[in-house]
Amino acid sequence: ETGVTQTPRHLVMGMTNKKSLKCEQHLGHNAMYWYKQSAKKPLELMFVYSLEERVENNSVPSRFSPECPNSSHLFLHLHTLQPEDSALYLCASSYSGYENTDTQYFGPGTRLTVL
C-alpha cells in the first residue's frame, strides 16, 4: 500500500534540533491530517488541512508547526521538542474531510525519539 507515504520512518533528535516530517498522498484527496500516537493513549488528532487550509488545530504546542503547500503534501516542522514528544506520528488523508462517510487512509508513520 503506497497511497500515503511518510519520511523519514525513524527520527532521533535532540531537544535543540530542528527537523521536519514529510507526508505525501497519491490518492487525489483534498484533506490531510497529522496524528500523534503514544503508548497506551488514544490517537490524538493534531492538525487537519482541507484544500490546503488549516481547519483544525487541537491545542498543539507551538513547537509543532504544520505546513501544507498543496493538497498532496503535508509537513510537520519540529523545534525544541521535549522527551514527552517521543511518539509515532501518523499522517492520513481523505477525500473531502467533512462528510461522515469520508474514509481516512493512513501512512506508515514516523517513529520519533527525542533525547
Place this chain on the structure above:
Amino acid sequence: GNSVTQMEGPVTLSEEAFLTINCTYTATGYPSLFWYVQYPGEGLQLLLKATKADDKGSNKGFEATYRKETTSFHLEKGSVQVSDSAVYFCALRTSGTYKYIFGTGTRLKVLA
C-alpha cells in the same frame, strides 16, 4: 460529546478460534463507524466500515454490524490466524466535523 469504548486487551486466542472485539459508541446524529487495524511497525489500515444503521461491513473474513439500538459495532471473525495478530481500533465519524473519534485499541495475539 462523542466517544468510543473498546474492550481492554490484550486478547489472546489460539489459531482458528472465534474472535469478538466489543465496541460501543456515544454520538449525536448519525455517525459512520469504522474498524482499523495496525500491524507492528505500521500505520493504521482501514479494515471495514458501515455508514448507516443495520449495515454490515466485511473484509478479509472480519465482519461488524452497525447496531443503532445498542450503539455497538462489534468486530467478529470466525477463525483467526496468526497473521491477524495486531491492534484493532474502532472509530466513528459524524458529519459537520473533521474529527474521527478513535477507541484506545485492542491488541490481539493469536498463537499457533
